[in-house]
Amino acid sequence: LEQPGLDRAAGEQFLREAFQILLDEAVRKGTDVNEKVCDWKEPGELRELLDLELRSGGEPPERLLERCRDVIRYSVKTGHPRFFNQLFSGLDHHALAGRMITEALNTSQYTYEIAPVFVLMEEVVLAKLRELVGWSSGDGIFCPGGSISNMYAMNVARFHRFPESRREGSGTLPRLALFTSRESHYSLQKGAAFLGIGTDNVHLVGTDERGKMIPEELEKEIQRAKAEGAEPFFVCATCGTTVLGAFDPLGSIADICQRHGLWFHVDAAWGGSALLSAKHRHLLAGIERADSVAWNPHKMLTVGLQCSAFLLRDTSVR
C-alpha cells in the first residue's frame, strides 16, 4: 500500500470533511422539506456531470470532497419527507450512527471471535423478533434481503421433508408443489426457479377484491396438485402484499397446512413490523403457527437497507 492510504492524519482529516458534507447535505438538507428530494438529471447528462472515468492516477482531496458533494446532490434523498415509496423511507439519526460504526469496524458475523459484540446483539434482536411473532424459542439469521429469506424458507422446507435431497438433488424427488397467492412477491417464483423446483410448480392461489388469499381456493389448488401427481410441501402466506398491502388470513391458512402436513411460511417482509403496533397486530393473528417468517425491519422501522430477518420456529430444523 502506498500513500495516501497510510497517511493517517490526512485520511482522518478527509473523513472529517466528508462527514461534514454528509451531515449538511444528506442529513440536514436531505430531510428538509424545503430542499429538493433529488437534483434530477437524465443518464447521459449525469454521466458527463459526474465524470466517472476510472483513471490510474489519484485526485487531490478537494476534488474528492467535491465528488462527495455531487454524489449526494444528484442522489435521491430517501430520508426526505417528500420521498414516497410504499416500502421504505425516513432517516433515523441513531440508526445511521450505528451503521457508520458498523462500517468503520468492518467485521463479519461468521464467528464470535471476529465480531463478539455484533454476534451477541444479533442473538438478542432475533430473540426479540421471535418473541413478537409469539415464539418462546427458535432460530434465525439476518439475510441480504427478503427474497433470500423467502428462498431460505423454501429450501429449509424441502430439506426438512426430503433430507436426502441435499445430497441427491431435486432430480430424485417427486414433482414438488408450492402455494402462494397471486398477489405475492415475485421472489417466490424467482426462488422456485433458482432452487431447481421450477416456476411451473408454483401454484398461484386466487385472492379476493382486497388482495387476500382465499383459503378455499388454496384447499382446491392443493387437491388439484395432488390429483395431478405432484407433492405439495410448502405454503407461503403474505403479510403486506407489494401492490395492495393485503394481509392473508393466517389462521385459516394454518389450519389447511396442518391438515395436509405442509410447511407454513409467512412472508411478512413488509407487514411484519405491524407486530409492534397494539392497534394493527391483529392483522397478523395466527403468525405464531408459522414454521418460518421473513421480516424486513428496514421497511417500516426506519432501519437502513438491508435489514432482513429469517426466523424459524423449530430449532431442530437444519
Next chain:
Amino acid sequence: LEQPGLDRAAGEQFLREAFQILLDEAVRKGTDVNEKVCDWKEPGELRELLDLELRSGGEPPERLLERCRDVIRYSVKTGHPRFFNQLFSGLDHHALAGRMITEALNTSQYTYEIAPVFVLMEEVVLAKLRELVGWSSGDGIFCPGGSISNMYAMNVARFHRFPESRREGSGTLPRLALFTSRESHYSLQKGAAFLGIGTDNVHLVGTDERGKMIPEELEKEIQRAKAEGAEPFFVCATCGTTVLGAFDPLGSIADICQRHGLWFHVDAAWGGSALLSAKHRHLLAGIERADSVAWNPHKMLTVGLQCSAFLLRDTSVR
C-alpha cells in the same frame, strides 16, 4: 413517529458526537499499532458488560454514546495493523467515507430512478473489472458475497444449457455433474445443495502439493461422470484457494471445458485482485476464457465488506 426521531437538531448533534467517537476509537486508535486490536471478553462477561436487554423505553443520548464507545471497545478492529486474517484487513479512509455516504442516502440499486448516481457508478466499475479480466463486453452485478456469486454462476450455467429447467425444475433434467478442486471453497457444495443439484453431484478433482487442480484429473473425472450416465455442465477453477491461496492452471482447464462444451467459471473471490498487479497477474493467465468470474474487491483492495462482483462474458446469457 414520535420524538426524538423528529427532533432533527438533537439527532444531528447525536450523529456528530457518535462520529467523533468513531473517529477517535475505531479509526485513530483502531489503526494504531500501540492500541489493542480488541478488548477481549468471553461471551458471558461481555453479555453483562453490554447490558443488551431490549427495553420498551428509550435511553438518554449520553447513555447511547457510551454504548457506541463500548461497541467499538469490545469489537475487533479489522483495520488494525495486527489484525491478521487471510482474506481481508486494512482501513481505507476514502472507502469508509464512501460507505458512510451510501448509508446516509440509503437507496437501493433496483432502478435508475431511485439511485441515479450509484447505478451509473456500478456500470463503470463493472466495466472496469471486466476490462481487467480481459473482456471488451459482458455483464455483471454486485452480490451479497462470493458464495452467492458462485451460486449465480452455477445457476446461469444450468439455465443456459437447459432453459426449460427454469420452468420445469431440475426434476426433468438428466443427473447433472459439476467439477471443482478438492481445495475449492465450500460454497460450491452449499450452492449445489441449495440449487437442487445435490452435493453428490459435485465432483472434487485432485490437486497437487501446492493445492492446484490437476488438469489430467479433471479430464478423468469428466470421463468417469459421463460413464456413470451423468451430464457434466460446469467447471469451477479457483484463483486463491481458502487454505493455501493456490491458483488453478486456468489455460489447461479452459482447454478441457472447450473440448467438452462445459461452462467455465472462475472463483477469483480472493485472488481476482491480483489482476491489478503487473507482477502477479500472470497467475490468472487464461481467465479471459472464462464464461463467468466471481471477484471480491473487499478481500485485497481494502474496500469494505461486502463488495462481491459476479461477471459474465456473454451479454446474451440470461
